[in-house]
Amino acid sequence: MERRSFLKKAGMGVVAGTAVVGAPAVAQDNPEIKWRMASSFPRSLPALFGTSEKFANYVKEASGGKFIIDVFPAGEIVPALQVMDAVSNGTVQSGHTCGYYYFGKSPAYCFDTAVPFGLTARQMMAWILEGNGKKLLRELFDPINIVNFPLGNTGVQMGGWYRKEINSLEDLKGLKMRTSGFAGEVLSRMGVIPQQIAGGDIYPSLEKGTLDAVEFVGPYDDEKLGFNKVAKYYYYPGFWEGGPQVSAYVNKGEFEKLPKHYQAIIESACMHATANMLAVYDAHNAAALRRLIAGGAVLKEFPKEVLDAGYKETVQLYKEFSDKDPMFKKIHDDYMAFRDDLAPWFNLVEGSYTRYLAYAIAQSRKS
Template sequence: MQRRSFLKKAGFGAMAGSAAVAVPAFAQSSPKINWKMASSFTAAQPALFGSAQVFCKMVEEASGGDFSIRAYPAGELAPALGVMDAVGNKTVECGQTASYYYYDQNPAFCFDTAVPFGLNARQMNAWMLEGGGMKLTREMFAPRHIINFPMGNTGTQMGGWYRKEIHAVADLKGLKMRTAGLAGEVLSRLGVVPRQIATGDIYSSFENGTLDAAEFVGPLDDEKLGLNKVAKYYYYPGWWEGCAQLSLYVNDGAYNGLPKPYQALIEAASRYAGVQLLANYDANNPAALRRLVAKGAVLKAFPREVMDASYTAANAVYAELSAKNPLFKKLYESYMGFRDNVVPWFRVAEGSFNNYMSIVLASRQK
């Protein structure tokens, strides 16, 4: 969808019209405002950080330059894992991040991004916008002085890179793996030793023996990190991330001080940037995967034994967290209730269609 068409449908038809008429009209009634955005991602992650830039560009263009937001890569305004604090403290007005990075502060935050055996990208969007997810996550972040907006999704991720094959659960015992959050907690129940490693250090951690395996995102991002050069086996699916939603955090005081048109523009621009990010991954992951395989990566599916053991471990973790964390329980019941309701529908319609198309296309390629 073109930006002009999106603006019209988002209620910004005047801004999408001729610049000679629309922009001056907007400028006459709105002040010039400059914000800074701290991102959890680096400029070396063009899809992820690029999504923040798409958002900022749309805000500036749609406001005729009156509302300007500049995105800064991780480390420039705030550490990669410090965006929540930076926005909450109003060190910056807004930030781009993934809420599960703050698992240690409260595991309930993971429901704003991804949890093991959870929703896929479309289902997550449906839960947030039509299933009560937005209301619940807004309530969750309110004490942090943060207003959250969904701003993109990676889609279902891969299961990571491994230096040895995984035939059974026993092969996971003692495996030093780059992962964190709820995924790390679940995998630790299967014998994995979770390691929190910064993105830029994953490659060298394989080289120096700190890691035996690592999960990041998927083909597009993994190829840029060169992970195929340090680990041969590329497993799927990433059951801990049926999707991974990124979030725009806005300081509540800064947001409430904006004119209403600017507030509406933030919501419209965040949704536009979100659509663009998922399209980027869906369009570019296939070619990246083919390149990785051509370079020697070996695609492997996790054995059913591993999947079943992981599912059982995940449910045990959920039960324990729900018993001691009322906020987690509240989010869990809504999120998983939505999952259990929507997955059968997806199986009937899209699942059957996708399975048939996979069979047909596979037979054509023989």
């Protein structure tokens, strides 16, 4: 089904579900509303910033042009890392950001994006929709006047760009690295000096030598930001971001003022835009990686020693935060039980299939 057709039918459907009488009620039930959405991302990243624009377009189309959401890139209304506050206090009605940017407020917010050795993109959506994820995250955000929705997922990310090779844990010591949230805390225990810097400010810091390494997303975005020009070693996997979700945060008071069918349109538009973002990354990462390697990037796998240390520190941190914060523990226990239940199945079918397929393709290209 084409996007426009889908959205118009979706919009009519949710309206019909709330209208007392048929078609004439549609126009009456679609009041003119205008919102602002502050993004944590620059316009130069079409997958991230573009997803919020797609979301706004979906809302506009499904409401017959009556519900308009103007999207602003990082810095135009508020700085990239202050979007949550702006939504919470009503400066803007909505925002597009990542929960783990606000780790300093509460580590539990990271569960809305990603935690080290956590869920993949598909598993995250399963936890949200079929597990207890939606209920638990709504409980988490309710005290700060926010209603949260998934609004994008990048899929598993890379481990970042480094000026030097990482051959052992010793090579991480003293490394000034751009990273966010829970990952920064884990890496700091491994000797890294974490720096939280908004996406648009990373390249200048790397170029000037303020940073020794940077992790952001993956080939499609990293190529656009030019990290390979100043740090040639490209490591994988990003064990701290197995399936990072990006979110729409909506001011609770503003959301509750909306007609019920507008609320439904927001939720439907978020889901549609989320699927689109993941499709963009899946479609473009491979080609971007080939271009980066052709341009001189050196692809490297983290040593097992690094992964083992990362896992050990992660488990210890989970315990420490759970002991201090009942809400963190409540979400953590449910999230990890869900992860542990799914992991063997995904390894059995997805893992075996993708490993063999990669082998078979490589062999066929040799012949």
